[in-house]
Amino acid sequence: MKTKTAASQMAMTWGRELKKTSRSKPLGSRIADLCIWATLILLTSLCVLPMLNMVSISFSDRVAAQANEVGLLPINFNVSAYQVLLGDAQFWRSFMISVERVILGTALNMLLTILMAYPLSKNKQQFGARNVYMNLLIIAMLFSGGMIPTFLVVKSLGLIDTIWSLVLPGAVPIFNVILLMNFFKSIPSSLEEAAIMDGASKLKVLFKVYLPISLPALATISLFSIVGHWNDYFSGLLYINKAANYPLQTYIQQLNIDVTKITDVSQLKAVAAISNQTLNAAKIVVSTIPVLLIYPFLQKYITSGLVIGSVKE
Template sequence: MVTMFETRSEKAFVTTITIILILLSAVALIPLLSVIATSLSSKSAVDMNLVTLWPKQFTLDSWGYIVDRPDLWRSFALTLVTTVVGTLLALLLTALLAYPLSKSKNEFRWGAVLMIGVVIAMIFKAPIVPYFLTVREIGLYDNPLVLIVPHLLNPFNLIIMRTFFKQFSKELEEAAFLEGCGYFRMLFQFVLPLSKAVLATLALFYGVVLWNQFQHPLLFLQNPDWFPLQIKIRQFITDDNVIMSGAVSTADLNYNERTLRATTVLFAIIPIIAVYPFLQKYFVKGAMIGSVKG
């Protein structure tokens, strides 16, 4: 009887949580559906506030205008390159530091000291003015490398990867060392190929930060040719003259500032949404293992 009671309680709990999650998902999807509907609706329907969650007077004119903007594609290409290159370099640097930190004190005596520094860097963020002056002094002001270099190492991601590396069998490493395998070869030929889960998880973490970065380009970039996608979107959203600058005539257009802004927002988030399904199978596993294994 107790078992049946517990089973019913568990079923009720799971059902309740499922319903809550479905409702929260629906609430989270409503703004996205509204933006999609606006981007696919006509100018008159949007002006009359007829668009809610479904397109009215369906048209692709806004998308046609946006995809023909060379300045937007230039910002898109710059953001794509910085995201891919930055993510790969960040994973490499994180792995090179996390692997020795995962070793015992006998193998790497300075590991505990360095971990204290990592934790301090994670808890206490650098003040904005000294940070700005430091970045400027090392030559990254108005330099596209500022979109990559400051994001190459994240203390939280480093701790996740270090904790993940601690699960590897000591016997496997000792056997490899007896065969003449060094630490670098051990890392690149044995450890990293078996770490796809945590690598995919951290790739998503780093990639989202690099793709969505806004503060760094706003602070350090002055040349419009180096503006990443998020800064370009900000220009489109806040300045009607920028977003409509490519329109030949406004009289017979089937789009307006609102439909173009909605289209631009979707243009920016579609790549991340497209990549996520390929990393999803590794995401939960990598995050959980890297967080709870000791």
């Protein structure tokens, strides 16, 4: 009881202080605050409401979905679309291929990005060929080789129908390199000089000094890599010929229900209860969940990583 009373008193005190603060503000400032809050609520609604509608459609009856009657709540709640999607063995195989791609691709992206960003963060006196490499990176970022030449290179290396065809063509994300390079530039050079005076090598300075204080930038670029690998479906269409080797996004983009191959009665009933709208909505929901689970762990680093890494001094 004492705890509840103390908590209620603190809440009342905080409320009074908030009222005093709001009253002490000029009328124009309070109106500006209201406009800002209204804008933020509107933008949040524009982001959240379509997702709620998509989730509701995935759990709704096929008739209601086809008639566009579903709003923010499901109509005739059912999980038939998820039964069809999750009941397919190929779904889980493609899911594991995408997980493997995310782990392998993100690890490779991070390694190459770090090893490129560190020397490029030095000035021309410290790294004489810096401008040459920077010009090459900028040209490569603005002008790609094209889809057909890239496919021919991947094919000539014998990477078709392998996980490496999904990982190696984008192994060096140039935007991430520039972002991390600018973040490294913001780190005081005195830290590196002190470590070198203590006998640390350049590689040790990178991994013992730079990386521990670069968590915001590292979290930001790792999230970019994770989302990029997870959401990419076009690479699977280009480089994977066997449907059994499709990553998840390519699989759900190509998913077609073949009734002649379904022998389970429960699966037939589930197929009869869904439509293209409910199945597509279930695809979107299932493919979004892993990213939503990862994002909260990295969110606190995103803003600072983007702001610091995007400013060039």
